[in-house]
Amino acid sequence: MSAASRxxxxxxxxxxxxxxxxxxxxxxxxxxxxxxxxxxxxxxxxWSFMFGEVALYSFVILLLSGTFLTFFFDxxxxxxxxxxxxxxxxNVEMSVAYSSSLDISFDVRGGLFMRQVHxxxxxxxxxSVAVHMxxxxxxxxxxxxxxxxxxxxxxxxxxAMAAGFTGYSLPDDLLSGNGLRxxxxxxxxxxxxxxxxxxxxxxxxxxxxxxxxxxYTLHILLVPALILLMIVLHLFMVVVHKHTQYPGPGRNDHNxxxxxxxxxxxxxxxxxxxxxxxxxxxxxxxxxxxxxxNYGPYDPSPVSAGTQPDWYIGFVDGxxxxxxxxxxxxxxEYIIFGHVLTLNVLLPALVPAGxxxxxxxxxxxxxxxxxxxxxxxxxxxxxxxxPTRTAIGVAGFTWYCVMWAAAGSDLIATHFHVAxxxxxxxxxxxFFVGPFIAFAVTKRVALALQRKDREIALHxxxxxxxxxxxxxxxxxxxxPLDEYKRFKLVGFESLAPLPAQPNEHGVVDRKExxxxxxxxxxxxxxxxxxxxxxxEAGHGHHEAVEAGESQKTLSH
Amino acid sequence: MGNHSDxxxxxxxxxxTAGQNEVEKFQDxxxxxxxxxxxxxxxKAAKRAERQVAVLFxxxxxxxxxxxxxxxxxxxxxxxxxATIRLQNALLGVGTAFAMLGIGTGIVHWAKALMPDxxxxxxxxxxxxEDDRQAAVRIVDDIVEETGIKRRPLIRNxLLGAVALAPLPALAVFGDxxxxxxxxxxxxxxxxxEGKLKRLTRDPDGTPIKASDVTIGSxxxxxxxxxxxxxxxxxxxxxxxxxxxxxxxxxxxxxSAGRENxxxxxxxxxxxxxxxxxxxxxxxxxxxHHLLCPxxxxxxxxxxxxxxxxxxxxxxxxxxxxxxxxxxxxVATSDFNEPVGPSYWERDEHERxxxx
Numbered sequence: 001m002s003a004a005s006r007x008x009x010x011x012x013x014x015x016x017x018x019x020x021x022x023x024x025x026x027x028x029x030x031x032x033x034x035x036x037x038x039x040x041x042x043x044x045x046x047w048s049f050m051f052g053e054v055a056l057y058s059f060v061i062l063l064l065s066g067t068f069l070t071f072f073f074d075x076x077x078x079x080x081x082x083x084x085x086x087x088x089x090x091n092v093e094m095s096v097a098y099s100s101s102l103d104i105s106f107d108v109r110g111g112l113f114m115r116q117v118h119x120x121x122x123x124x125x126x127x128s129v130a131v132h133m134x135x136x137x138x139x140x141x142x143x144x145x146x147x148x149x150x151x152x153x154x155x156x157x158x159x160a161m162a163a164g165f166t167g168y169s170l171p172d173d174l175l176s177g178n179g180l181r182x183x184x185x186x187x188x189x190x191x192x193x194x195x196x197x198x199x200x201x202x203x204x205x206x207x208x209x210x211x212x213x214x215x216y217t218l219h220i221l222l223v224p225a226l227i228l229l230m231i232v233l234h235l236f237m238v239v240v241h242k243h244t245q246y247p248g249p250g251r252n253d254h255n256x257x258x259x260x261x262x263x264x265x266x267x268x269x270x271x272x273x274x275x276x277x278x279x280x281x282x283x284x285x286x287x288x289x290x291x292x293x294n295y296g297p298y299d300p301s302p303v304s305a306g307t308q309p310d311w312y313i314g315f316v317d318g319x320x321x322x323x324x325x326x327x328x329x330x331x332x333e334y335i336i337f338g339h340v341l342t343l344n345v346l347l348p349a350l351v352p353a354g355x356x357x358x359x360x361x362x363x364x365x366x367x368x369x370x371x372x373x374x375x376x377x378x379x380x381x382x383x384x385x386x387p388t389r390t391a392i393g394v395a396g397f398t399w400y401c402v403m404w405a406a407a408g409s410d411l412i413a414t415h416f417h418v419a420x421x422x423x424x425x426x427x428x429x430x431f432f433v434g435p436f437i438a439f440a441v442t443k444r445v446a447l448a449l450q451r452k453d454r455e456i457a458l459h460x461x462x463x464x465x466x467x468x469x470x471x472x473x474x475x476x477x478x479x480p481l482d483e484y485k486r487f488k489l490v491g492f493e494s495l496a497p498l499p500a501q502p503n504e505h506g507v508v509d510r511k512e513x514x515x516x517x518x519x520x521x522x523x524x525x526x527x528x529x530x531x532x533x534x535x536e537a538g539h540g541h542h543e544a545v546e547a548g549e550s551q552k553t554l555s556h
Numbered sequence: 557m558g559n560h561s562d563x564x565x566x567x568x569x570x571x572x573t574a575g576q577n578e579v580e581k582f583q584d585x586x587x588x589x590x591x592x593x594x595x596x597x598x599x600k601a602a603k604r605a606e607r608q609v610a611v612l613f614x615x616x617x618x619x620x621x622x623x624x625x626x627x628x629x630x631x632x633x634x635x636x637x638x639a640t641i642r643l644q645n646a647l648l649g650v651g652t653a654f655a656m657l658g659i660g661t662g663i664v665h666w667a668k669a670l671m672p673d674x675x676x677x678x679x680x681x682x683x684x685x686e687d688d689r690q691a692a693v694r695i696v697d698d699i700v701e702e703t704g705i706k707r708r709p710l711i712r713n714x715l716l717g718a719v720a721l722a723p724l725p726a727l728a729v730f731g732d733x734x735x736x737x738x739x740x741x742x743x744x745x746x747x748x749x750e751g752k753l754k755r756l757t758r759d760p761d762g763t764p765i766k767a768s769d770v771t772i773g774s775x776x777x778x779x780x781x782x783x784x785x786x787x788x789x790x791x792x793x794x795x796x797x798x799x800x801x802x803x804x805x806x807x808x809x810x811x812s813a814g815r816e817n818x819x820x821x822x823x824x825x826x827x828x829x830x831x832x833x834x835x836x837x838x839x840x841x842x843x844x845h846h847l848l849c850p851x852x853x854x855x856x857x858x859x860x861x862x863x864x865x866x867x868x869x870x871x872x873x874x875x876x877x878x879x880x881x882x883x884x885x886x887v888a889t890s891d892f893n894e895p896v897g898p899s900y901w902e903r904d905e906h907e908r909x910x911x912x
Contacts, residue, residue, distance in 0.1 A: 106632070109627055186833055200734040201733070204792070205796075241683070250587030267664070274659040281648075298791070303836045324868065344868050529581070
């Protein structure tokens with residue numbers, strides 16, 4: 001190849017130094033194909049696309065700060081007497097793990113900063129993964145062909161939580177020790193294998209002397225490796241599918257409209273990494289997170305009131321709190337064939353999380369089955385244009401938030417001066433009715449927003465200019481939209497319920513009937529996009545429309 | 557790809573939009589016309605943006621300097637005060653934040669103000685062509701055919717059996733992660749040793765408690781005598797043996813049959829480990845005689861032998877039978893009458909064997 005290029009004069013000679021350098025590398029490893037493919041690849045731009053980037057960047061920051069911490073952290077549970085520079089704990093008996101965490105905080109320059117960066121980045125990582133998934137859900141980005149990537153995202157969420165929890169326990173302080181104790185209690189409630197699992201995990205009785213080093217191996221090796229693998233898969237699929245885009249003029253399922261990767265998109269995305277880093281650094285510099293020196297070493301006897309787990313574990317902890325152990329004379333713990341079934345622990349620990357993740361993983365297929373929509377979708381839905389899906393999402397989100405709030409039931413009680421028991425009773429009620437209320441309200445709001453869109457598309461926007469007509473009537477002048485803005489409001493597809501279809505034998509089976517019912521439920525309330533004919537008709541009796549007689553021509 | 561249905565013959569899309577096909581829709585007007593920015597038309601504005609970017613990059617340099625100064629100039633020394641560490645931490649934060657945000661905002665501003673902001677449209681290409689699909693399917697078919705796995709069920713079935721069993725050793729090698737539980741969970745340190753009853757001592761210093769020290773309304777956090785002298789497994793024993801000691805008006809206690817002698821003069825001792833998931837039940841409400849677990853708010857009523865009156869726990873806290881020895885110190889007359897702490901599968905079995 002190089003011999004050939006010496007013989008022929010190259011058609012294009014690099015004009016910049018970087019270009020020549022690229023040429024040099026390319027002649028040796030041959031990356032021009034990749035560069036040609038990606039160098040100008042178009043990426044759509046929207047603020048909501050940044051959540052995934054935040055997640056990726058906080059993971060990078062986690063790797064960087066975490067590596068630093070491993071140089072100083074010692075995951076041993078051997079007993080030692082603290083000899084570091086934090087006076088209140090001088091000579092206190094503690095584990096080596098806790099002692100080395102204190103050393104990182106007080107005797108390693110910048111160690112406290114790194115710990116805080118690591119913890120804040122972890123909280124942000126899980127949060128941004130979660131918010132990114134909400135964005136993907138509410139805009140319908142999980143639809144074909146991206147269902148598998150949605151599943152990979154769900155796995156990443158679970159791994160992020162696992163990474164968080166294993167790391168949270170490492171300093172072996174009082175707070176995280178009590179967290180482990182709760183985990184131990186939950187594990188022991190598992191039928192048949194629970195006791196053994198607990199003994200195997202802790203290397204004997206709780207707390208034992210093995211758990212910290214075991215969690216450490218998981219935290220710095222297994223879990224991050226899996227996360228990295230999933231991220232690679234995730235990004236690979238993003239490249240294969242290309243990015244989705246929001247609906248709007250010029251955007252459709254066959255094109256991608258946006259900025260080329262180089263230079264604009266790469267600059268924005270690359271610059272954004274530094275912004276995420278900067279924000280995390282600010283938080284780490286000014287807001288104390290997990291001040292382990294205040295908690296003291298782990299001891300099974302003391303506990304501080306008002307303690308909270310990290311936010312992403314909150315919903316499980318809240319569910320544990322909400323579950324009554326006894327109702328009337330019925331005990332949720334009972335003996336079955338001489339063995340103990342601890343439903344008051346088992347149900348709240350496993351069932352809500354189980355339901356949330358099962359629905360999360362299967363939702364793309366559920367919706368595809370109901371709608372029979374097997375097309376590829378690259379243009380996103382505005383959440384209002386898929387009212388039932390949006391309502392389902394908000395219902396699930398509400399359910400999650402009720403449990404999450406329950407994890408702070410004691411703090412709610414003390415901060416708002418209400419009875420702790422009442423807070424629990426209310427949250428128990430909301431646990432059951434909250435999702436239904438949220439569903440109904442969200443669906444109405446979404447439909448109302450769609451009607452508003454129609455109104456604006458047909459009658460223009462309110463200008464706030466009040467005009468008095470010759471006969472004395474006051475009207476507000478509406479300004480018509482330009483065609484681009486209008487298309488944003490009308491350029492969506494409003495699916496109608498799909499009646500039951502006979503299968504290949506010409507029979508409408510029971511499953512299909514059930515599907516048709518769900519389809520009816522999914523699409524019965526809908527607002528169709530405005531049409532040119534309606535706009536024409538509206539212009540016919542222009543004055544009436546402008547006079548604000550809300551003439552709604554909805555097929556509802 | 558190219559069209560809506562991705563080449564699939566049953567064009568479900570038309571079904572989904574049935575009934576609307578006749579209705580004329582708004583035509584897509586295409587990408588809105590590009591609007592020039594100030595910096596595109598006014599060289600002064602462009603120069604200004606250039607300077608702003610440079611200032612932001614300059615701020616980053618300042619941030620790096622702040623970081624280095626804070627790192628090297630602030631001496632933590634041997635006995636650094638919290639205030640010094642806080643100051644250094646804040647300065648490291650400010651330094652890093654400036655250094656990073658300067659670069660980040662600088663680049664983004666550069667991209668937004670000066671780099672071309674023409675939106676471009678690019679065709680999406682099919683994830684795979686129909687050609688590729690057919691060829692791939694044929695290859696898979698050929699591979700399966702050439703292995704002959706369909707024609708030789710013996711091979712297939714033995715392979716399935718072997719593959720199904722092969723992971724078992726991978727599970728089995730974890731057998732030494734921990735010892736068997738046996739009955740470890742059903743005993744605590746409170747069991748009398750060689751006929752000598754264990755004294756109740758204060759947590760954490762281990763000094764014994766005289767009955768006369770326990771006034772009405774007071775509460776003690778208690779560990780068994782000898783716990784602090786343990787060399788191994790101290791925390792394991794403590795995690796089971798911690799006890800709360802309280803004294804009430806004897807008339808307020810309602811001991812059930814067989815438990816009348818478990819207290820002394822209104823002094824009662826209960827396991828501090830919550831029967832829910834094992835947090836220490838550390839809050840004693842003196843007026844109502846309730847014990848509250850701060851983790852999940854299980855509430856136990858002392859006057860009803862620590863019956864659960866609220867929250868997720870389902871079982872009362874186990875009571876430790878106590879008495880007073882010759883010197884007036886409180887002692888445990890026996891171990892707990894049941895396993896303490898959260899429930900587990902074999903718990904009932906253990907409870908029966910303790911009681912028999």
